[in-house]
Amino acid sequence: MRIVQIIDSLEIGGAEKMAVNYANALSRTNEFSGLVATRAEGNLKSQLHNSVSYLYLNKKSTLDFGAAFRLKKYCKDNKIAFLQPHSSSYFIALLVKFIYPKIKIIWHDHNGLSEFISSEKSVALKIASYFFSAIIVVNYKLKDWAEKELNCKKVIYLPNFTSDESSAEAVTQLNGINGKKIVCLANLRDQKNHFLLLEVAVKLKNSHPDWTFHLVGKDFEDDYSRQVRTQLKEKSLTESVFIYGSKDDVINIINQSEIAILTSKSEGLPVALIEYGLLKKAVVSTKVGEIPLIIKDGINGFIVDSNDAESFYNKLVKLIEDDDLRVNFGKSLYQTIIENHSEEAVIAKYSNLIKEL
16 A cells, blocks of 8 residues: 655654654555655654655645645655645645545644644544544544544554654763653653653652653743753753753663653653663653553553652652562563554554555
């Protein structure tokens, strides 16, 4: 089957990473796999396999008909059967279907447009959904919403997945003492709640001053970012908490850590958690979104209520002080990910969907 992923940009982010993951995975099993970036390129472009066909549209506006016709030509030249737009990129796929009706659209909803979308865009999405052959969602909340609110009969839940392979050169060297590093993969935005991390860091600095936190993710250089950096200084954490921005060599970074954490106050199914598991890291996370479906507290990791700094700190200390517990949690989480969230497991279900369509 000949399938193309569509994504607005290739900047580092969850939906963007999944578009690349699908393109790479399908290039191993399909006769053709492509990826189209509509508005911007970015660091993730380097992670596309050579076997993936790539097109950058340089789309200038929502109604950029020139970009739509370029995409239609690409689809026609490459005999594309399916377009798989991720998140808000569904609109250009819809334009292509209007001028090239034989193409089928599988919309991939990652970030809960249902929760944050304006009423005007909600109407546009509901109309667009009449033309979707299927909808893929990354959590059950989105599945319920799509089944109730949208006009597509085929809605399927497929969990995010990733692989432990990377073509990115290992260049990032984390600060701090080896064997005493805690990593957090999360873009600097409100949903990820780095302020909880800073609260925990203050407590840990007093009890275990050799341990350090390493924040990796896009810095939007906005008010949230400035508040995080201001608190970091006010709490005297400049030698305990380090901010690195976006990095390509994520596997290298995770491998330098002993413990991996997520402090989010809302989530879907974070790709970071799957990456932690594939690399057998002990995890402490907040109990939000689909995370409790993966982390079973005390079995393959620890989960605590959102914003509960005291519980988060206590769980973290348990891992710091028990090497065997870290190893056992890492092995157990790895097994959970392999069975349910590996590339092979998800692509097998995805292939069944394509056959049905």
